[in-house]
Amino acid sequence: MGIEGVGARVARKEDKRFITGAGRYVDDMVVPGMKHAAFVRSPHAHAQIKKIDVRRAQAMPGVIGVLTGKELKADGIGNLICGWMIHSKDGSPMKMGAWSPLAVDKVRYVGDAVVIVVAETKGQARDAAEAVEITYKELKAVVEATKALEKGAPQIHAEAENNLIFDWEIGDAKATDAAIKAAAHVTRMKIVNNRLVPNAMEPRAALGHYDKAEDHYTCWTTSQNPHVARLVMSAFYNVAPENKLRVIAPDVGGGFGSKIYIYPEEIVCLWASKKTGVPVKWVADRTESFLSDAHGRDHVSTVEMAFDKNNRITGLKVDTIANLGAYMSLFSSCVPTYLYATLLSGQYDIPAIHANVRTVYTNTAPVDAYRGAGRPEATYLLERTMEAAARELGVSPAELRRKNFITSFPHQTPVIMNYDAGDYGASLDAAMKASDYTGFAKRKAAAAKQGLLRGIGMSCYIEACGIAPSAAVGSLGAGVGLWESAEVRVNAVGTIEVLTGSHSHGQGHETTFAQLVNQRFGVPIDSVSIVHGDTDKVQMGMGTYGSRSGAVGMSAISKALDKVEAKAKKIAAHLLEADEGDIVIENGALKVAGTDKNVPWFQVALAAYTAHNLPAGMEPGLKETAFYDPSNFTFPAGCYICEVEIEPETGTTEIVQFVAADDFGNIINPMIVEGQVHGGIAQGIGQALLEGAHYDASGQLLTASYMDYTMPRAGDLPSFKVSTSNTPCPGNPLGIKGCGEAGAIGSPPAVINAITDAIGIADIAMPASPPTVWAAIRAAKH
Amino acid sequence: MSDVSLMVNGKRVSGAAEDRTLLVHFLRENLGLTGTHVGCDTSQCGACVVHVDGKAVKSCTMLAVQASGSSVVTIEGLANGADLHPVQAAFKEHHGLQCGFCTPGMIMAATDMINRHPEGLDEATVRAELEGNICRCTGYHNIVKAILAASKTMAKGAKGKAKQAA
Numbered sequence A: 001m002g003i004e005g006v007g008a009r010v011a012r013k014e015d016k017r018f019i020t021g022a023g024r025y026v027d028d029m030v031v032p033g034m035k036h037a038a039f040v041r042s043p044h045a046h047a048q049i050k051k052i053d054v055r056r057a058q059a060m061p062g063v064i065g066v067l068t069g070k071e072l073k074a075d076g077i078g079n080l081i082c083g084w085m086i087h088s089k090d091g092s093p094m095k096m097g098a099w100s101p102l103a104v105d106k107v108r109y110v111g112d113a114v115v116i117v118v119a120e121t122k123g124q125a126r127d128a129a130e131a132v133e134i135t136y137k138e139l140k141a142v143v144e145a146t147k148a149l150e151k152g153a154p155q156i157h158a159e160a161e162n163n164l165i166f167d168w169e170i171g172d173a174k175a176t177d178a179a180i181k182a183a184a185h186v187t188r189m190k191i192v193n194n195r196l197v198p199n200a201m202e203p204r205a206a207l208g209h210y211d212k213a214e215d216h217y218t219c220w221t222t223s224q225n226p227h228v229a230r231l232v233m234s235a236f237y238n239v240a241p242e243n244k245l246r247v248i249a250p251d252v253g254g255g256f257g258s259k260i261y262i263y264p265e266e267i268v269c270l271w272a273s274k275k276t277g278v279p280v281k282w283v284a285d286r287t288e289s290f291l292s293d294a295h296g297r298d299h300v301s302t303v304e305m306a307f308d309k310n311n312r313i314t315g316l317k318v319d320t321i322a323n324l325g326a327y328m329s330l331f332s333s334c335v336p337t338y339l340y341a342t343l344l345s346g347q348y349d350i351p352a353i354h355a356n357v358r359t360v361y362t363n364t365a366p367v368d369a370y371r372g373a374g375r376p377e378a379t380y381l382l383e384r385t386m387e388a389a390a391r392e393l394g395v396s397p398a399e400l401r402r403k404n405f406i407t408s409f410p411h412q413t414p415v416i417m418n419y420d421a422g423d424y425g426a427s428l429d430a431a432m433k434a435s436d437y438t439g440f441a442k443r444k445a446a447a448a449k450q451g452l453l454r455g456i457g458m459s460c461y462i463e464a465c466g467i468a469p470s471a472a473v474g475s476l477g478a479g480v481g482l483w484e485s486a487e488v489r490v491n492a493v494g495t496i497e498v499l500t501g502s503h504s505h506g507q508g509h510e511t512t513f514a515q516l517v518n519q520r521f522g523v524p525i526d527s528v529s530i531v532h533g534d535t536d537k538v539q540m541g542m543g544t545y546g547s548r549s550g551a552v553g554m555s556a557i558s559k560a561l562d563k564v565e566a567k568a569k570k571i572a573a574h575l576l577e578a579d580e581g582d583i584v585i586e587n588g589a590l591k592v593a594g595t596d597k598n599v600p601w602f603q604v605a606l607a608a609y610t611a612h613n614l615p616a617g618m619e620p621g622l623k624e625t626a627f628y629d630p631s632n633f634t635f636p637a638g639c640y641i642c643e644v645e646i647e648p649e650t651g652t653t654e655i656v657q658f659v660a661a662d663d664f665g666n667i668i669n670p671m672i673v674e675g676q677v678h679g680g681i682a683q684g685i686g687q688a689l690l691e692g693a694h695y696d697a698s699g700q701l702l703t704a705s706y707m708d709y710t711m712p713r714a715g716d717l718p719s720f721k722v723s724t725s726n727t728p729c730p731g732n733p734l735g736i737k738g739c740g741e742a743g744a745i746g747s748p749p750a751v752i753n754a755i756t757d758a759i760g761i762a763d764i765a766m767p768a769s770p771p772t773v774w775a776a777i778r779a780a781k782h
Numbered sequence B: 001m002s003d004v005s006l007m008v009n010g011k012r013v014s015g016a017a018e019d020r021t022l023l024v025h026f027l028r029e030n031l032g033l034t035g036t037h038v039g040c041d042t043s044q045c046g047a048c049v050v051h052v053d054g055k056a057v058k059s060c061t062m063l064a065v066q067a068s069g070s071s072v073v074t075i076e077g078l079a080n081g082a083d084l085h086p087v088q089a090a091f092k093e094h095h096g097l098q099c100g101f102c103t104p105g106m107i108m109a110a111t112d113m114i115n116r117h118p119e120g121l122d123e124a125t126v127r128a129e130l131e132g133n134i135c136r137c138t139g140y141h142n143i144v145k146a147i148l149a150a151s152k153t154m155a156k157g158a159k160g161k162a163k164q165a166a
Helices: A015-019 A069-074 A122-130 A173-181 A226-235 A264-276 A286-292 A375-393 A397-404 A424-434 A437-449 A470-475 A509-521 A549-576 A601-610 A670-690 A742-759 A770-781 B023-030 B086-093 B103-116 B123-132 B141-165
Strands: A035-041 A047-053 A063-068 A113-119 A133-138 A164-171 A185-193 A205-211 A216-221 A245-248 A280-283 A299-307 A313-325 A353-361 A453-462 A484-490 A496-500 A528-531 A583-586 A589-592 A598-600 A623-628 A637-647 A652-663 A721-725 B002-008 B011-017 B049-052 B055-058 B071-073
Touching: A015 B086, A015 B103, A035 A122, A035 A264, A035 A286, A047 A113, A063 A069, A063 A122, A063 A264, A069 A264, A113 A122, A113 A264, A113 A280, A164 A173, A173 A299, A173 A313, A173 A353, A185 A375, A205 A264, A216 A226, A216 A264, A226 A245, A226 A264, A264 A280, A299 A375, A313 A375, A375 A397, A375 A453, A375 A742, A397 A424, A397 A453, A424 A437, A424 A453, A424 A637, A424 A652, A424 A721, A437 A453, A437 A637, A453 A742, A484 A549, A496 A509, A496 A549, A509 A528, A509 A549, A549 A583, A549 A589, A549 A598, A549 A601, A549 A623, A589 A601, A598 A601, A637 A742, A652 A670, A652 A742, A652 A770, A670 A721, A670 A742, A670 B141, A742 A770, B002 B023, B011 B023, B023 B049, B049 B103, B055 B103, B086 B103, B086 B141, B103 B123, B103 B141, B123 B141
Parallel strands: A035 A280, A216 A245, A313 A353, A496 A528, A652 A721, B002 B071
Antiparallel strands: A035 A113, A047 A133, A063 A113, A164 A353, A185 A299, A205 A216, A205 A280, A299 A313, A453 A637, A484 A496, A484 A623, A583 A589, A589 A598, A637 A652, B002 B011, B049 B055, B049 B071
């Protein structure tokens, strides 16, 4: 490893612009003639639209256009779709209800977009939005998934009887039932995974610009995957053909999943730009984000875990109801199915698993992937159950887990996944050592003397990342392939541009991707530019989510680098009159191995472009493209241990220690990887202690601002003790597993296991806020 | 409409703004200083922190006209030319930022915090005083580290200057 190569803690190249205020986010973009949009949104959770009167709004100062769903439909703009087909166990396809970018006849959640107003200023647009008169006929609403399934519940979409979208299963029901019947012990739990709002700090925004002269559209948008946005807006929403639509995702202020999807607003801003003849910018305010960003989690499950007399798990049966909100968001269907139930084996050798999943419409914001997406729900269910089982069986939680660990690889689980590599014992050992697990009893006794309840909890998680082998996901219903593309352009002076379909919105790609190039060619990272986020620059790509940029995105770059290297070696061999096979790259030069004959990298590049002296028949230039399609998912795994102290009088929980021991395979930049883990843990602790999206029975979101939804703040969190071990991933050329989601996946059960341990109770709801903890302590006493 | 006239990053600026214009919008839209961000509507997130007459202020809590006559420093004016301010340098060195959106407000708030604590800072104080700034990416771990490091650097710098003066 060089000082800028693979494995080095290189400070980030992109930081310079962010720390000096020079970052460029969508809201910072100004286009000549640009005007501002505001959306009129439904104040009701469920209502028929009887009449929309825009006359008063149209007459307001500065107003350029007030447009409705009827006009949008008349122009042929399509409905939003879910891009992953799931079939129910009876073979019927999922029941997708229509989602118009602007509601036409009916609204289905508070925040459903109905009308767009375009005006000279943002203030004028908002003023006029308030003057739009919409007559609604309110309908009964339902917000809980379990209630939406009940007979007589309000019917949200005509397409989905009883609000059931699909009733799906995976695994072997018979074998699992038999295991439970024959078990020496069965642990049974009801597990609720609370609804969360992703809350990237940059609110969503879109700037649509229709250029009449070119008959061409440009959309600046807060997207994790601008190419997918272009593809979907072209192929399904009929905004414009792909060659007439450019999508740019510039600096994006965090995503966490919520900026994967194509939302109504970017579609409507593009359409409205053509309609009004001006570029149209919309920026969400925070409450709008709370109302209309895709939410995460919201599962209700029951679980039965069967053990034999030696405490080995013999079977796992799960029944889950997942709330998908009012409409099916782009990837909503795969989250509670193939990203969830396929991980229910966890780190354990479980011979029989069966899971049944029902997904349900409710009058709430659409629910889709949020950091971890399905895997946090699976991990929470399993690791809470393991903890409960250890307590019921009277054995150490660590040893119960260890006894059931998968120890030989590859390992085929009963739920599709084939784990390729791992060492779960190593992570458990590392976490126990770092947390001084054996010294806990002493610390608990010391806390008790001060009147504090101290508890410890662990969680051993696994996730599937590197999303994903295209043919495999295609066979499971995905509408797209999940490969990645890369283009490496070596300039005539040896500097390099890497064009990637991955998108960085905090992950530091501009640095880590350049480190990979440095490792291969010795070119300083300042001479390597990473180009991303613009469909006019990068031909195609699938974007960043599912911890895929390292394992998939960088593997594509690595493949393109292989091609560049092969050609560069041919040129060098020709220049040095040596055999191509004898050329090696060292310290920024191509050398004849074992001699002092060499040609610097930049001279090879120059030779490629002057083309005065190339091998016979070789084309000039040094530029290569590669597409990489992974052969399998990757399987990051690890062990998290959380220690808490609770003040019984107030129910306040303090996290006094948090240890993470992860196996991410090979690592390019440990500093950036640790940062990803820190952030993930904070979101996981947020879920466990603080965060929860709450709707009242009428469908009003009660937690729609930072005054009401508790975001983790610095004072809520400790510093974290993180470490990594490494079993390289055999499935990709770089041995990378991915690290973006682990923290959010592994941490919630560790926190809740610690709290229930401290109080001495079987279960507590997330978020375990002070009132909840206080009540639990009181209930435990009586 | 009101006339607004103030010093921003050492330059005198003026312009007309609707009475309801917040300082943050005046900075972003009238002056094109887009480094100051808007992350919420309730003065909770702190992405818009700037210095007004030497104190950290959430520029979404202040009308542009209220700032008239004041001296404002934004993230764009913090560095001394090409030389980063010690807090900016520490955020980079300690990986105290990821997506960068909360960063300008964090850095402005942190600079103010360090200035208010010439006696030095500890982790508990930094965490408590970051109450008004939300970050969703870093889990605060490296932000806290960066602020503690910058606090030390600035204390050394101050001592050095004091020595020079003596």
